Amino acid sequence: QSALTQPASMSGSPGQSITISCTGTSSDVGGYNYVSWYQQHPGKAPKLMIYEVSNRPSGVPDRFSGSKSGNTASLTISGLHAEDEADYYCSSYTPNTALDRVFGGGTKLTVL
């Protein structure tokens, strides 16, 4: 199973907006609206931030939003906070494998 492609690292200043991309193929990201995003702080468990491309679970700040265009999904953080510094992973449904899902390689976000 090939991982989805994310930038290894990104950075931004407090208050800025940043968009993390997640590129797959028509067999995963592009073919289905089942992309999730997870935030992971060092030493902590992943936390669900976005599901089904653009839906936010209860309790996730509305500065986090998700979208998709073609084979690329995106996570946008509008108005960075210091506590947003973390690793972010996308995941997509894919029917091509027995285990029907694949992660991206992760993006380390630094808030300067």
Place this chain on the structure above:
Amino acid sequence: EVQLVESGGGLVQPGGSLRLSCEVSGFTLSSYWMSWVRQAPGKGLEWVANIKQDGSERYYVDSVKGRFTISRDNGKNSLYLQMNSLRAEDTAVYYCARDALVAGSDYWGQGTLVTVSS
């Protein structure tokens, strides 16, 4: 409050076996698919296995097929991962997670570290 608590990790020699457990509370286990996800030191997340509500369907990532077995006991509110023929590359933190989404998980445990080394 939804909680998932993993246990059973530790140091094991290559070729050895280990059984991980995940005890859940705050929801009805029998209503959800469940997953195991792992993260090697300094690396990204990897889906390992998942299991249907009644245990009738189980799926694995290719790298663990034939070596790992996912199972569950809904009466004991527990999920398990039996790991045999362990390799150095299986060294990772293993998380259990609740699959309330299509191909995704909404709640995760804190993880248990498995180290395969001689």
